[in-house]
Amino acid sequence: MSTETxxxxxLGAQGDGIAHTQDGPLYVPFALAGETVAVARIKSHGTIMSITTASPDRQEPACRHFGPDGVNGTCGGCVLQHLKDDPYHAFKRILVIEALQAKGLTPVVDDLxxxxxxxxRRVTLAARRTEKDLLLGFNQAESHHIVAIEECPIAVPGIxxxxxTIRAIGKAAAANAEPFRITVLETLSGLDIAIEGLKAVSDRQRRATIDAVLAERGVARVSVNGEALVEPQKPQLDFGGVKVSPPPAAFTQATKPAEDAMAELVLAEVGKAKRIADLFAGSGTFSLRLARIGRVHAVESEDKALKALDLAARGAQGLKPVTTEKRDLFRRPLTPQDLKVYDAVVFDPPRAGAEAQVKELARSSVKKLVAVSCNPLTLARDLALLVEGGYRITRVTPIxxxxxxxxxxxxxxxxx
Known part of the structure; x- marks a missing residue:
């Protein structure tokens, strides 16, 4: 270890400050552009010891768990609380612009x-049972150390x-000190708590967990490793006026405002399409909204999510027909022949993107496409393939x- 100024x-893509040194780039968490800092250096990683010149963009962090004055924060749940709003918003937009430019794409990118x-409304907490209680919080950055939290300014007040309550339920489910995860989703009917990573749950732990749930209010369901253990009320989400009960530990958009913003953009582009394919459809975030416009074919590899979508569609009024298909689009993408009946295609893949499916879309005659992504790098790769296949990017909106x-x-x- 050495000390240097x-x-x-x-700022790098992970939110670290980057300094260019004789020994190559140095990555310094919690440092901002323009700052002069004294760091303890280990290879390409620096830990701030003191700030000689602070950036005017630096602000007091919103959460006491983030770290003193936004330096060397302890909780690993956030990395940029110390950056003021305007430069923070610009940073997010630039991430998208640079990812696209790296693939030779230069469309106009909307404001964030x-x-x-x-x-x-959905957070994943780290947990580990101690002798007297349950340690519940977030892992410190690049560490397995759990920082216990008493507040979380990003989470909805209901969580x-x-x-x-979450701590009591986790404590009841855990038999030993092995770390595990608790994903909490706020639904219309209460919290949907998914415990994952426990190697074995005895009958004793199951009973204790059920008792802990029944002793509390505001919990709709608790599942362990994907299996529903107790469900006082069926968890429900609202997808554009259609009530859906997602399966345990199912993927859902992390915030309702972001989901609504994405859906608005999707619906605006699809317009008056009569036949729509929704690929990587999940439990119907977009499918059920799109079914108010035209006939929807929802394709998804997860059987339980697809069944939740189908059940919701059957129970809703005012929708055009919705069909479902269980299919692994990574291994067996829809072909141009499959796609020729659709006026529009929406796809919202995992972080890895949809390269195999996009190659087929690029060869198709579908008039309109909407790509939704949580990873600008794989999105840029996929968009470049589509542009090469004759598509024109009409809008890019970071959320x-x-x-x-x-x-x-x-x-x-x-x-x-």
Whole structure:
């Protein structure tokens, strides 16, 4: 380890400050562009010891768990609480612009659709049982150390107010000190708590967990490793006026405002399409909204999510027909022959993107495409393939679904 003073030239894609030194780039968490900082250096990683010149863009962090004055924060849930709003919003937009430029794409990128504190309805907490209680919080950055939290400014108040309840349920489910995860989703009918990573749950732990749930209010369901353990009320989400009960531990958009913003962009581009394919459809975030416009074919590899979508569609009024298909689009993408009946295609893949499916879309005759992505790098790769296949990018909108992180959601629209 060595100590040196460096000047930060810019923020990197992960939110770290980057200083250019004789020994190559030095990555300094919690440092901002233009700052001069004294750091303890280990290879290419620097830890701030003191700030000689602070950036005018630096601000007091919103959360006591983030760290003193936004330096060397302890909780690993956020990385950019110390950056003022305007430069923070610009940083998120630049992530998208640079990812596209790296693939030779230069479309106009809209201003960021901003996120606000208290909007995250889905959070994943780290947990570990101790002798007397349950350690519940977030892992410190690049560490397995769990920082216990008593507040979380990004989470909806309904989750923060029930941290004690979540802790009691997790403590009941855990038999030993092995770390595990608790994903909490706020639904219309209460919290949907998914416990994952426990190697074995005995009958004793199951009974204790059920008792802990029944002793509390505001919990709709608790599942362990994907299996529903107790469900006082069926968890429900509202997808554009259609009530859906997602399966345990199912993927859902992290915030309702971001979901609504994405859906608005999707619906606007699809317009009056009569036949629509929704690929990587999940439990119907977009499918059920799109079914108010035209006939929808929803394709998804997860059987339980697809069944939840189908059940919701059958129980809703005012929708055009919705068909479903269980299919692994990574291994067996829809072909141009499959796609020729559709006026529009929406696809919202995982972080890895949809390269195999996009290659087929690029060869298709579908007039309108909407790409939704949580990873600008794989999105840029996929868009470049579509442009090469004859599509034109008509709009790119970054959406800040993950406040104070280095992640950004993007909706891109294309026409043949």
């Amino acid at each position: 460096v000047t930060i030239s810019r 659709v901003i996120a606000r504190p208290g909007e995250r 923060v107010a029930r941290l004690g 800040d679904q993950f406040l104070w992180s280095s992640h950004v959601e993007v909706v891109a629209t294309l026409e043949k």
